[in-house]
Amino acid sequence: MFWFTLFLLQAAASPQIERGEALFFDSAKGCASCHAMKGRGTAVGPDLKGMGSLAPPAIAVAVRSTITSYVQHVKLKSKESFPAMPGAKDEKTIDLYDLSKTPAQMRKTDRTEIESMSNNDTWKHSDIAKKYTDEQMADIIAYVRYAVTGIPKSVDPSEVR
Numbered sequence: 001m002f003w004f005t006l007f008l009l010q011a012a013a014s015p016q017i018e019r020g021e022a023l024f025f026d027s028a029k030g031c032a033s034c035h036a037m038k039g040r041g042t043a044v045g046p047d048l049k050g051m052g053s054l055a056p057p058a059i060a061v062a063v064r065s066t067i068t069s070y071v072q073h074v075k076l077k078s079k080e081s082f083p084a085m086p087g088a089k090d091e092k093t094i095d096l097y098d099l100s101k102t103p104a105q106m107r108k109t110d111r112t113e114i115e116s117m118s119n120n121d122t123w124k125h126s127d128i129a130k131k132y133t134d135e136q137m138a139d140i141i142a143y144v145r146y147a148v149t150g151i152p153k154s155v156d157p158s159e160v161r
């Protein structure tokens with residue numbers, strides 16, 4: 001009985017979760033243009049495995065955040081500057097995902113070209129969140145939680161305002 005119940009829970013991706021999945025992977029502006037999930041999407045931003053197991057209000061706070069902890073303001077010696085998510089690096093180069101471009105553009109950058117990298121205060125994740133209604137945000141968060149934990153619970157829009 002236990003295993004059968006578990007099977008039902010796993011199988012029962014609700015209509016809300018399916019809507020959230022479609023929004024997450026939307027090819028034009030979806031979260032998956034910057035976050036990989038279940039082997040799909042592009043890993044520009046952080047892995048959502050840790051966040052996905054938190055309560056929906058906490059996930060919503062992260063998506064609506066106006067401050068960043070990973071994104072850097074990059075200044076090149078050429079005087080060009082842009083907000084970037086740092087990726088893989090070796091002694092000579094660093095992968096910078098340029099967030100001033102849509103979709104974010106990976107630039108393998110020679111470290112000697114970099115003048116400085118400092119705290120970003122121009123690029124805000126909240127600008128992405130603004131494109132969604134509370135209902136859509138609830139759908140997306142229900143999907144993220146389901147994808148990470150397998151919990152098919154619904155999320156009410158009032159939880160993610």
Ligand code: HEC
Nearest residue numbers: 030031033034045046051062063068069070071085128140
């Ligand atoms: C343009 C790229 C981009 C898009 C689109 C995007 N994100 Fe992000 N996301 C990021 C980056 C970069 C960060 C790291 C921000 C920082 O420096 O703290 C991030 C951080 C997060 C975090 C916090 C993760 C952590 O561990 O701190 C969550 C949750 C999140 N995004 C969810 C989403 C969801 C849900 C969507 C779709 C509604 C989305 N993101 C769309 C780039 C993006």
